[in-house]
Amino acid sequence: MSKKIFSEKEIKLLSANKYVKSVSSKGITYTDEMKHVFIAERKKGKFARDIFEECGFDVEVLGIKRIKSASDRWQKAFNENGISRLRDTRAENSGRPRERELSLEEKNARLEAQINLLKAENELLKKIRFAERGMRKLTLPPSQKFILIRSVIEKYQLENMVSYLCEVAGVSRSGYYNYFSEKSQKQRELKDEKDEVVKELILKAFHFKGRKKGARQIKMTLAGQFGVVYNLKRIRRIMKKYTIICPIRKANPYRRMMKATQEHRVVPNLLNREFKQDVPGKVLLTDITYLFYGKGQKAYLSTIKDGSTNEILAYHVSDRITMDLATDTLLKLKKNRNFKKAKDSLIHSDQGTHYTHPDFQKLVKKLGLRQSMSRRGNCWDNAPQESFFGHFKDETYIKPCTTLEELKREIKQYMIYYNHYRYQWNLKKMTPVQYRDHLLNAA
Structure with missing residues (x-):
């Protein structure tokens, strides 16, 4: 076989010939018609070179060696088996199985x-x-x-x-x-074993003091009570993996806000949402919420919260929403030995009738406190107190209580838990009491 290499121009020229089936830089494939013409003309005594020239080939492009090789090959095949031997059977003998008709x-x-x-x-x-x-x-x-x-x-x-x-x-x-490889399965089994250990610790924190918690609460409880520090993402992943669900606060569309009277007893908003002043006993927030328990029974909870530390300083529970609900909460604040009034301290509330009542306002002055009120119908002016009631209702077991005394015991247990054991992200991951002591020591 000739070692002549065809250029791109020569390949293009050869491809235009009708007797060429295909051509590459190293070889050329002729049609069966070319082979038949060649044998017929050879019988007439013509030379191979002349036959190729008559068929439109440039002898110099093909090369004498390639012409001689092709002519010898075709002549030998014809002499052995006749004209049928000249057919190109490479496609038929490529090793691929022939198609056959499939059975039913x-x-x-x-x-x-x-x-x-x-x-x-x-x-x-x-x-x-x-x-x-x-x-x-x-x-x-x-x-x-x-x-x-x-x-x-x-x-x-x-x-x-x-x-x-x-x-x-x-x-x-x-x-x-x-x-699904053996190596990956072993790695997952090892990871599952580690996750089981972490899950048990997370469940202990989740049920600590009988109060369900979210991921951030769990992280702070683990660090504060068990001395274990876990990444927040890891805690959330474990909670999702093992379906550890915490209560989610939902907006209450039926919450009714007390409408303030138009009398002169309404006082201006002195606080202006400056809840965090980093001074314990300076900003006091108060409000009343209703509680449904047992079989349609209803009670009321009044609280006073420290705006700087989130500590619940005083609370009162009653089955009647009388003036005593607010004034008794103030009297309990007075009896609280841990409460120390700061300079220029004030108590802030909404414009409900309990707080615009002369009896309440007189008692506030007697305790040496200034009084501040939210704007009319604006719950955001007392947002931390509203937030506390939301968490309180999510985390306490109010409905199962059957009597008022049982309800009071549940509320007392929660108030102790909230002040002493419930870590809060915005209090540098401390409990309200810990944060109060922290502020007093820093002063």
Whole structure:
């Protein structure tokens, strides 16, 4: 065979010849018609070079060696087996099996496999959409998609369709096989064992003092009570993994705010939302909320909260919403030995009738406190107190109480827990009492 290499220009020239089937830089394939013409003309005594020139070939482009090689090959094949031997049979003898007509059983098997594939694809997509809907439209993690793919493959016996189903689910085939490898399974088992240990500690913090908590509360309780420090993301991951659910505060659309009177007893808003003044006993917040318990029974809770430390300084529970509810809370504040009034301290409330009443205002002056009130109908002016009632209702067990005495015991236990054991993120992760002492020592 000639070692001549065709240039791009020569390849283009040769490809234009009707007797050429294909051409590359190193070789050329002629049509069966060219071979037949060549044999016919050779019988007439013509030379190979002349035959190629008559067929439109440039001898200098092809090269004498390539022409001689082709002519010898074709002549030998013709002499051995005649004209039929000159056919190009490479495509027929490529090693690929010839197509044959399928039997009825084979056709049914193929159709069944196609139907199973469509079913598997449909089921996989449904499962992924359903799972993501439960996650509030977040993307399903690849690990869960791998599990869904395997379940579908096992159900419809589609072991050879892993690549296709991975493409449908939007994950990699290598990731699928890696996830179910022996090494990965051992790593997951080891991780699960560690997570079980962490889960037990988180549950202890979650149920500490019988009050359910969120991730931040758990983090602070672990550090404050158990001396264990965990990353907040880790705590949230474990809570999600083991479905440890904390109560979520919800807005109450039926909350009624007391309408203030138009009398002269309404006082101006001296606080102006400056709740945090880092001085214990300077800003006092008060309000009243209703509590439903037992079988439709109703009680009322009045509290006084320190705006700087969030500590509940005094509270009073009653089954009647009389003036005594507010004034008795003030008297309990007076009896609190841990309460030390700061300079220019004030008590802030809404414009409810209890706080605009002359008896309440006289007692406030007697205690040496200034009085401040929220603007009319504006709950944000007393937001920390409203926030406390929201957490209180989420974290206490009010409804199971059957009597007023039982309700009072539950409230007392919660107030102790809240002041001494409930860590708060915005108090440098301290409890209200710890933060109060911290401010006093820093002064």
